[in-house]
Amino acid sequence: MLFNSLEFAIFLPLVFGLYWMLSKARLQIQNLFLILISYIFYGWWDWRFLFLIVLSTVVDYTIGHYIHKNRTDKKKAKAWLTLSVMVNIGLLGFFKYYNFFADSLVESLELLGYTVKSTWTLQIILPVGISFYTFQTLSYSFDIYYEKLKPTKNFIAFAAFVSFFPQLVAGPIERASNLLKQIEQRRIFNYVQASDGVKLILWGLFKKIAIADSLAPMVDDIFLNYDTYPSSTLILGVVFFSFQVYGDFSGYSDIAIGTAKLFGIELMSNFKFPNFSRNVAEYWQRWHVSLSTWFRHYLYIPMGGSRASKQRSVFNIIVIFVVSGLWHGANWTFVFWGAFHAMLYIPVFLMGRNRMYKGNVIGQNSYLPSLTEVGQVLLTFGLVTFSRIFFRSNSISNAFGYIDSIFTDFQFDWYAHPMGYRMIDFYILIGCFVVYEYIIRKDERRPFAFKSALVRFSLYAVIAFSILLFYDDGVNRSFIYFQF
Numbered sequence: 428m429l430f431n432s433l434e435f436a437i438f439l440p441l442v443f444g445l446y447w448m449l450s451k452a453r454l455q456i457q458n459l460f461l462i463l464i465s466y467i468f469y470g471w472w473d474w475r476f477l478f479l480i481v482l483s484t485v486v487d488y489t490i491g492h493y494i495h496k497n498r499t500d501k502k503k504a505k506a507w508l509t510l511s512v513m514v515n516i517g518l519l520g521f522f523k524y525y526n527f528f529a530d531s532l533v534e535s536l537e538l539l540g541y542t543v544k545s546t547w548t549l550q551i552i553l554p555v556g557i558s559f560y561t562f563q564t565l566s567y568s569f570d571i572y573y574e575k576l577k578p579t580k581n582f583i584a585f586a587a588f589v590s591f592f593p594q595l596v597a598g599p600i601e602r603a604s605n606l607l608k609q610i611e612q613r614r615i616f617n618y619v620q621a622s623d624g625v626k627l628i629l630w631g632l633f634k635k636i637a638i639a640d641s642l643a644p645m646v647d648d649i650f651l652n653y654d655t656y657p658s659s660t661l662i663l664g665v666v667f668f669s670f671q672v673y674g675d676f677s678g679y680s681d682i683a684i685g686t687a688k689l690f691g692i693e694l695m696s697n698f699k700f701p702n703f704s705r706n707v708a709e710y711w712q713r714w715h716v717s718l719s720t721w722f723r724h725y726l727y728i729p730m731g732g733s734r735a736s737k738q739r740s741v742f743n744i745i746v747i748f749v750v751s752g753l754w755h756g757a758n759w760t761f762v763f764w765g766a767f768h769a770m771l772y773i774p775v776f777l778m779g780r781n782r783m784y785k786g787n788v789i790g791q792n793s794y795l796p797s798l799t800e801v802g803q804v805l806l807t808f809g810l811v812t813f814s815r816i817f818f819r820s821n822s823i824s825n826a827f828g829y830i831d832s833i834f835t836d837f838q839f840d841w842y843a844h845p846m847g848y849r850m851i852d853f854y855i856l857i858g859c860f861v862v863y864e865y866i867i868r869k870d871e872r873r874p875f876a877f878k879s880a881l882v883r884f885s886l887y888a889v890i891a892f893s894i895l896l897f898y899d900d901g902v903n904r905s906f907i908y909f910q911f
Contacts, residue, residue: 428468428471428472429905429906430631430632430635430679430682430683430686430906431632431635431636431640434471438464438467438468439686439689442464443689443690445460446460446461446464446690447616450613450614450615450616454611454612454613455581455583457614458583458584458587458610459583461587461591461592461610461690462583462586462587462590464592465587465590465591465592465595466480466590468592468595469555469556469590469592469595469596472555473552473554473555476554476555476557479518479522479554479557480560480589480590482514482518483514483515483518483560483561483564483589484564484585484586484589484590486511486514486515486564487511487515487564487565487567487568487589488578488579488582488585488586490507490508490510490511490568491511491567491568491571491578491579492578493507494507494508494511494568494571494572494578495571495577495578498574504572505572508568508569508572511565511568512565512568515561515564515565516561516565518557518561519557519558519561522552522553522554522557523553523557523558523757524753524757526757555596556595556596556597558754559594559595559596559597559598559600560589560590560595562600562718562721563588563589563600563601563602564589565725566600566602566603566721566724566725567585567588567602567603567607569724569725570602570603570604575604576603576604579603579607579611581611584607584610584611585607587610588601588603588606588607588610591606591610591687591692592686593682593683593684593686593687593690593692593694594683594687594694597676597679597680597683597906598679598680598683598697598715598717598718599680599683599684599694599695599696599697599716599717600717600718600721601694601695601717602695605693605694605695606692606694609691609692609693610692614690614691614692615691616691617691620688620691620693621688621689623685623688623872623873624684624685624686624687624688624689625685625689626685626873626874626875626887627681627682627684627685627688627872627874628681628682628685628686629685629887629890629891629894630678630681630685630874630875630890631677631678631679631680631681631682631683631685632678632682632894633678633890633893633894634673634674634675634677634678634681635674635675635678635679635682635906636894636897636898637674637856637893637894637896637897638670638671638673638674638678638856638857638860639670639671639672639673639674639675639678639907640675640897640898640899641853641856641897641899642667642668642670642671642674642853643671645664645667645853646664646667646668646671646819649661649663649664649667650664650668650819650820650825650829653825653828653829653832654828654832656832657836657837657838658832658833658834658836658837658838659838661829661832661833662833663850665812665813665815665816665819665829666812667853667857668815668819669808669811669812669815670857670860671907672815672818672819672907673698673701673702674860675906675907676698676715676906676907677697677698679906680696680697680698681698681874683697684696684697684872695716695717696716696871696872697715697716697717698713698714698715698716698871699712699713699716699871700713700788700864700868700871701713701714702804702808702861702864703788703789703804703864703865703868704784704804704807704808704811705783705784705789705800705803705804705807706775706780706781706783706784706803706807707768707771707772707775707807707810707811708772708775708776708780708781708782708783708784709783709784709785709807710807710811711768711772712784712785718751718754722747722750722751723747726746726747726750727743727744727747730743730746731743733776737777740776741773741776741777744769744772744773744776745766745769745773747769748765748766748768748769748772749762749765749766749769750765751765751768752764752765752766752768753765755818758821758822759822759823760817760818760820760821760822760823760826761817761818763817763823763826764814764815764817764818767814767817768814771810771814788868788869789804789865789868790865790868816829816830875887
């Protein structure tokens with residue numbers, strides 16, 4: 428079920444009303460209802476894959492208790508943790524990466540002169556959101572192993588934690604210390620919290636429908652026919668894609684966080700205005716925060732993090748980014764994209780500037796940014812946007828073909844697209860979006876935090892009208908990160 432669909436527009440108010448009608452019942456009943464609506468939400472795509480969520484739930488609930496039971500015997504505890512990793516990563520690897528590695532092996536053998544007569548690939552459907560809920564359940568096992576968390580004895584609460592529908596298919600990737608803790612406690616309806624949730628949903632729908640979905644057809648066309656367009660159009664294509672993927676994924680996160688608020692749950696922030704980052708390290712502190720912190724806590728730090736030698740730390744950084752790239756998709760383009768970001772991050776790390784901007788934003792103590800900050804933001808945005816050529820392309824050869832076309836065809840025509848002078852609409856739309864995000868840059872959870880009621884209600888009206896104006900039933904409305 429899509430957040431931006433008619434089905435969800437009916438589903439959400441219906442389950443919201445029933446959920447709070449049960450608030451005076453036992454907490455177990457309310458959590459059982461939460462599991463039921465979460466399974467309905469997920470099963471709307473394909474009910475057959477519900478068994479994977481149930482399997483992950485049972486496995487990690489059980490293993491969590493055995494890890495804790497053997498906490499004084501690190502060898503046994505580690506064996507149980509290893510089992511959790513093998514089951515979860517095994518399922519993820521089979522459904523998401525089997526064909527990728529099979530094809531890569533066949534290609535490698537053919538390069539060595541061996542002929543492979545039969546195909547080794549399988550007709551496997553990728554379960555929606557498997558990368559997200561797999562990492563979420565794994566974090567539970569890791570936290571118990573590192574004694575940051577005690578296992579819950581409440582299986583129903585744990586099942587609700589794994590399947591909580593707002594963030595089930597595309598995050599944020601929550602930790603049990605935050606989400607499970609809230610599910611185990613009685614929730615009381617809070618009007619202010621619910622109101623803030625509705626506002627976040629409205630803002631998320633705007634980013635998804637007015638920004639991402641309106642740019643999607645043009646981006647798809649440019650990347651598909653990159654060899655027919657001049658440099659200016661190709662540059663616009665990747666810039667538009669940068670705003671498309673940001674509007675799409677951060678829009679989803681806003682809707683997820685807002686929806687969770689309606690149910691009395693606070694999820695972690697996942698995007699903190701990454702387009703205003705002043706270097707690549709700050710970018711990764713602001714983009715897909717739940718994944719970045721997951722890799723830092725459960726892979727980078729256990730590998731030695733930055734406490735090891737410079738050489739070892741650089742190696743750890745490369746591993747993290749390459750694995751992050753592979754997490755995003757079973758294609759060498761994502762591996763290359765991850766490695767490219769490692770190369771951008773390493774110089775920042777070696778200069779000791781990787782934590783320089785943590786805890787503050789561009790123009791922190793003034794209304795306007797300095798010229799230095801503007802230059803830093805433009806450079807960072809340019810490098811990150813360039814890397815997205817690999818993220819968006821279907822193959823490495825297509826990515827390099829796109830880049831080659833940019834640098835070999837120096838015709839510049841900002842309207843060289845079938846949409847012609849309608850392109851100006853997109854320039855204005857993106858320009859207004861960037862300015863507005865700069866204004867609200869200090870609080871990603873309150874997009875309409877203005878003192879004037881007139882200003883707030885005017886913005887609600889403009890945003891709602893824009894959503895209706897840009898809504899196009901003929902556009903593929905699925906979220907980009909559902910494929911991951």
